[in-house]
Amino acid sequence: MAENPHQDVSDVAAIFADRARARMIGALIDGRRLPASRLAAEAGISAATASGHLRKMLDGHIVQVEVSGRHRFYYLADQQVATAYEAMSAMTPLPSVTSLRAGTRMQRLRSARTCYDHFAGRLGVAITAALIDSGVLVPLDEVADTRRREGDGLSSQLAPGHFKLGSDAAAELHSWGVDLAYVESLTRPTLRFCLDWTEQRNHLAGALGAAILQAARDREWIAPGPRPRELAITEAGAAGFARLAPALGEQLAG
Known part of the structure; x- marks a missing residue:
């Protein structure tokens, strides 16, 4: 993750801790660039709520954005973000299969x-x-x-x-x-x-x-x-x- 001298580990962990943000990070972990609307759908939240989450992730250097015309496409800041996501996944029990x-x-x-x-x-x-x-x-x-x-x-x-x-x-x-x-x-x-x-x-x-x-x-x-x-x-x-x-x-x- 890009260095931010004003962040410590608790700041970064707080970004991952929200379920909606975690789902958006998971959607980006394959390296694609996705619009906010797609990320909102992946997280199951409204576009307005997704916008607030994306701002926090931008400020926290978790994601970056590429502007193409009137469209904005978000992607992970670097592989360290994917690495951290996989690390936390490793410490999380696999979800129960209910269907x-x-x-x-x-x-x-x-x-x-x-x-x-x-x-x-x-x-x-x-x-x-x-x-x-x-x-x-x-x-x-x-x-x-x-x-x-x-x-x-x-x-x-x-x-x-x-x-x-x-x-x-x-x-x-x-x-x-x-x-x-x-x-x-x-x-x-x-x-x-x-x-x-x-x-x-x-x-x-x-x-x-x-x-x-x-x-x-x-x-x-x-x-x-x-x-x-x-x-x-x-x-x-x-x-x-x-x-x-x-x-x-x-x-x-x-």
Whole structure:
């Protein structure tokens, strides 16, 4: 989150603490820019009430706004906001399933979703596991899988040091549609990892995680789900993921 010398942790926490604001942040966590009317609908509040909440989030550097003509589109200020949201989600019990519709919604979220600009849920964890198996990601400790390490908090991005890129990473990532040289030329860290709040395992974030998600979108392997953050895997995606990582293909088929 952008630095504000007049804020302390209680100020930031207060912004997240309101249910309507939390729902609006959740709607933006996949990196999109949305108008106030859409955010009001997501939060189940009036446009006037949403306007007040958005002002508080702007003042608190939680969101930013892009003006296009007469329209204003809101988006998360940076990935730290998404990270904080995921961290709090990890500390919140999964909601009780009281209907088939609610059960389906939770199943979709757990199956495949975005976390800011990268894959999350079972698909995100499975892709990370496939990259470990293929040698793209090489562990820097004795844990050669996605499991949570001792000392990893139930929070957002993890400290660097879990993995490094393997010697053949560039060639392997080419098959995923990712140009590693370009990814490494970006100013943001190539490798970052989040502790997935539904799976309690690591999923890949950082510039590489974002590039893999974008490549899947470009190949039309995934499509937006019914609600924000949800992802649907297309037939082409199921075949593509299975070709790149047979174990991942088996999970998708199951």
